[in-house]
Amino acid sequence: MEDSYRDRGSSGGMVSWVAAELLQRGLVDGIAHVAPADPDAGGRFFRYSISRDLDALNRGAKSRYYPVDMAGILEEIRAVPGRYAIVGIPCFIKSVHLTCAQDTVLRERIVFTLGLVCGHMKSRNMVESFGWQMGVDVRDVARVEYRLKDPSRPANWYRAQLSCRNGEERQQDWWHLVDGDWGSGFFQNSACDFCDDVVAETADISFGDAWVEPYSSDGRGTNVVVVRSPEIHALLRNGMEQGRVALSPVDAGFVRETQAAGFRQRREGLAYRLGWARRDVKPRKRVHSGHHHLGWRRKLIYRLRYMISRGSSGAFQLAKRLGRPGIFMAWGRLMLKLYHGVTYSRGRLGAAFDWAERRLG
Structure with a gap:
C-alpha cells in the first residue's frame, strides 16, 4: 500500500504531528531524531537523540543540514527495552533496515521509520x-x-x-x-552523487516540501506525504476525520513534480555521472550509464555541480589553513556566477551560453 497526500501547514509540521501521535497513542516509547546539541560538549551543533515526551520532541522539530551518526541511539535502543520510531534521510533509513535484518533486538524494537525527502547532505x-x-x-x-x-x-x-x-x-x-x-552542491557529501533515493522509499512514511507553485510561495509551507504503513495511514485518516490535520489526496505525478529537480539529479544526472565520475566506484543502480539524450548544456550543469561539490571543501580548507576566508568567497562567487549563467541564463555569461545553445543546438 502506498498513498500520497498534500498538507497545507507549516513546513515540516507533518513530521512532528505523526511523531507526536505515535507517542501519545502509546505506539512507541521513543522517537529517535536529530536535535540541537551543545557544541562545547561534543564539538557538534546537532546529534541524534531519543525523545520520550512531547516537549523533547518539539525541541528537535526543525530542519538540520548537518552531518550526524546513529551509533549512539542504536546502542541506546539495544540497551533500553521499548518500541521506537526513527526519523531520518533516505540513506539512514535504508541503513536502519539493513542493520535490523542482522540484529534481532533492533528488529523487534524499531517498529516505525519516518523518512525525509532529501536533495543531498552538507558537511559541517x-x-x-x-x-x-x-x-x-x-x-x-x-x-x-x-x-x-x-x-x-x-x-x-x-x-x-x-x-x-x-x-x-x-x-x-x-x-x-x-x-x-x-x-x-556546495559542501555536498560525495556519496550523494551516487544516491538514487529521493523520497525515502524504504520508510513507513515519507515527508517532503512541495517545491511547486503556488505552494512554494506559501510562507506557511506545504508538505507532501507518502504513506506505506497501514498503521500510520490509520492515524492520518483518524486525524483527517477529526479535523486535527488537513490533508488532500494527490497522485504520484504531483509528488514527483514537487521534487522534479531532485529526480533529475538522481535519474538522468546519475546516469551521466556513472559514465565518468569516480571511475574506481561502480555502484549498481536502477539507472544505467548513459547520456546520449542530454544536450551539452545539461551535461555542463551536472559537471559544474560535481566540480562545486568537490572543489568547495578544498577551497574552504585552503582558506581556513591560511586564515583568509576571502579565498573561499572569491572561488565560490566565481563558480556560482558560472553555474547561474549555465543553469539560469543569468548575466552576460548566461547570454553567452544562450547564444551558444542557439548556434550549437
Whole structure:
C-alpha cells in the first residue's frame, strides 16, 4: 500500500504531528531524531537523540543540514527495552533496515521509520562558512537555525540564523550567501552523487516540501506525504476525520513534480555521472550509464555541480589553513556566477551560453 497526500501547514509540521501521535497513542516509547546539541560538549551543533515526551520532541522539530551518526541511539535502543520510531534521510533509513535484518533486538524494537525527502547532505563546513559571511567565528556560535519560519515570506526563501554565546544573533537570507544556492552542491557529501533515493522509499512514511507553485510561495509551507504503513495511514485518516490535520489526496505525478529537480539529479544526472565520475566506484543502480539524450548544456550543469561539490571543501580548507576566508568567497562567487549563467541564463555569461545553445543546438 502506498498513498500520497498534500498538507497545507507549516513546513515540516507533518513530521512532528505523526511523531507526536505515535507517542501519545502509546505506539512507541521513543522517537529517535536529530536535535540541537551543545557544541562545547561534543564539538557538534546537532546529534541524534531519543525523545520520550512531547516537549523533547518539539525541541528537535526543525530542519538540520548537518552531518550526524546513529551509533549512539542504536546502542541506546539495544540497551533500553521499548518500541521506537526513527526519523531520518533516505540513506539512514535504508541503513536502519539493513542493520535490523542482522540484529534481532533492533528488529523487534524499531517498529516505525519516518523518512525525509532529501536533495543531498552538507558537511559541517557550511556552518563555519555561514559564520565567515555573517562576521561570526564558529567558536562563538551556540545555536544554528538553518530555516527561520516567517509566514509572510515564501517558504523557499530560506533565512539562516546564528545565535552567539554573548546573546547576539546574526541572520542572512541564503541567496546572499555564496554557498546558499542548494542545487549548486556546495559542501555536498560525495556519496550523494551516487544516491538514487529521493523520497525515502524504504520508510513507513515519507515527508517532503512541495517545491511547486503556488505552494512554494506559501510562507506557511506545504508538505507532501507518502504513506506505506497501514498503521500510520490509520492515524492520518483518524486525524483527517477529526479535523486535527488537513490533508488532500494527490497522485504520484504531483509528488514527483514537487521534487522534479531532485529526480533529475538522481535519474538522468546519475546516469551521466556513472559514465565518468569516480571511475574506481561502480555502484549498481536502477539507472544505467548513459547520456546520449542530454544536450551539452545539461551535461555542463551536472559537471559544474560535481566540480562545486568537490572543489568547495578544498577551497574552504585552503582558506581556513591560511586564515583568509576571502579565498573561499572569491572561488565560490566565481563558480556560482558560472553555474547561474549555465543553469539560469543569468548575466552576460548566461547570454553567452544562450547564444551558444542557439548556434550549437
